[in-house]
Amino acid sequence: MFFETHDYKVEKKAFEDNLLIVLTFLFASYICDMAGIYVHIPFCRQRCTYCDFHFSTTFSSYRFDMVKAICTEIEVRKNDLAGKQLQTIYFGGGTPSLLSEDELVLILDTIHANVEVTPNAEVTLEANPDDITQEQLEVWKQHGVNRLSIGIQSFRKQDLEWMNRAHSVGEAMNCIQLAQSAGFDNLTVDLMYGLPDLSTEEWEEQILTVVNNGVRHISAYCLTIEEKTALHHWVKSGRLTTPDEDVQSEQFMQLLKTLEAHGYEQYEVSNFAKPGSRAVHNSNYWKGEWYLGIGPSAHSFNGTSRRWNVSNNITYIKGIQSGNHAFEIEELSTENQFNERLLTGLRTVYGVEREQLRSIREFPDDFESRLEQLKDAGWITDENGWIYTTKEGKLRADYIASELFC
Ligand code: SF4
Known part of the structure; x- marks a missing residue:
């Protein structure tokens, strides 16, 4: 007698979903070029000590102006994607899971009203564990978000404390199953290694926690000490010590070994997926496809030039409102294009x-x-x-x- 186990069903569904995506992609590729859109939501509940991304923790007075400015930028720049169809929509940040339902819908409606989006487009939203509730999951699902990128980083209480993460260990443990129960099979979890006092055995336990919860995609990054962060100050002053390079390399090798043993493919240096679960949006970055970056600090690429918006919320909003957008642009020389293609391509299985x-x-x-x-x-x-x-x-x-x- 043949029983369909849970794993079998998940694999089968992933295969069918993947087949559908591949067929849709082949059809859409046949009729027009593909592109992605990245929307940067520059708000965070609190400042993580290691983070040097662009965000603000004091945004309540202008958050709606920001959302309106983001929508205006989409309308104004829609011709940057003329002739292209959106295969992916990606909400990154900052903390996109802080968007209210109305704000999310307004941005998604603006995208759909201005740019052709392929059926079955991958729509990813970065979410922090403390924002993942039954109600929020239903809202995201209802409005077409079909992939969540969960910023767990660590399951250890002491790490979450020195990192100043807004979530607890309990929230980190629960959010995966909560998301899966709400129908989000397409999940990715971010983890960090090379953390102070993290042994390689503890690191393996962290990886296995994600693996054993049935998450099919994992991004794992070594802690880096960025200038102008609290962490940088603490390490310089001796308040915190990070492991040396040998330990970091050992933990990276452990990551490769554990994930390979559990059927994950390392399809980019820091990204691992079970069959059928690679990130389409990030894969397209690495393949050199076009993407439009919307919001403060967001980067865009059109094959021959890179453009990046100002990393200041008020300057960004005022620029959009006045029609004088604040951004810089770099035309890439053929040497730079050649080198970039090598740099991104060789980091991946592509x-x-x-x-x-x-x-x-x-x-x-x-x-x-x-x-x-x-x-x-x-x-x-x-x-x-x-x-x-x-x-x-x-x-x-x-x-x-x-x-x-x-
Ligand atoms: S939530 Fe993310 S973007 Fe915000 S401060 Fe923390 S790491 Fe940075």
């Missing part, structure tokens, strides 16, 4: 297509000999017109890319 590189510019004279050396070292494979990093190569992907730069 690799880099020789033809695409050649369409940007001719290979440098010694490119093939440099490539040979990397192949001899066992870090690169080069087959059927595509260049990839091997598993070993992925550990030093940035270095390898820099060896091949123009």
Whole structure:
């Protein structure tokens, strides 16, 4: 007798969903080009000690002006995506899970009214565990959010305290099952390693907590000490000590080992997915697809230039209101385009297509000999017109890319 286990059903559903997405994507690719939209929500409940993203914790007086400015920017810049269909919508921040239902709906309606969105588009919302409630989940689901990126970072009380995270261990533990019960199968969880006093055994327990909860996508980052953060000050003054590089590398290797043993594929240096659960939005970044970045500090890319909005909420709002948008733009030289394609492609399983590189510019004279050396070292494979990093190569992907730069 054959029983459909829970795992089997989840795998089967993921396969069917994936097949549908692939067919939709192939059809949509046939009729037009794809792009993504990133909406930056620059509000946070409190300041995490390690964070140098753009956000504000004092926003109540202008939050609606910000949402209106975001909608206006979408309307004004819709032609930046002329001829493109949106395959992905991504709410990042900051803390998008702080948006009220009305605010979320207003932004989503503005996107749909101005840009063609593919059926079954991936719609991701970054959510912090303390915002994940039954009611919120229903609201997100009802309005088309179909993927949640949960910023758990750690399940240890002492970490959440020194990080100044707004959530508790209990909220971190409960939010995954709460989201799954509400029908969110497409979840990703962010975790951090290389934390003060975190042993490699404890790190493995953290990974297994996510794995055993059936989460099919995990992003894991080593703690980095960014300037102008409280953490930077504490480490400099000796108040907090972070592990040395050997421990960080050991924890990274543990991450690879544990996740591989549980059927996750490392499809980007810091991103791991079960079959059918890769992030479409981030994958498109790494493949060099176009994206439109909306909101303060958001970055956009159109193949040949990068543009980034001012990282100041009031300046951003005033700029949008007055029609003098505050942003900078950089036209990428062919060398820069070539190097960026290598840098992003070689960090992923997608690799880099020789033809695409050649369409940007001719290979440098010694490119093939440099490539040979990397192949001899066992870090690169080069087959059927595509260049990839091997598993070993992925550990030093940035270095390898820099060896091949123009
Ligand atoms: S919630 Fe996220 S964006 Fe906000 S301060 Fe913390 S880490 Fe930074």
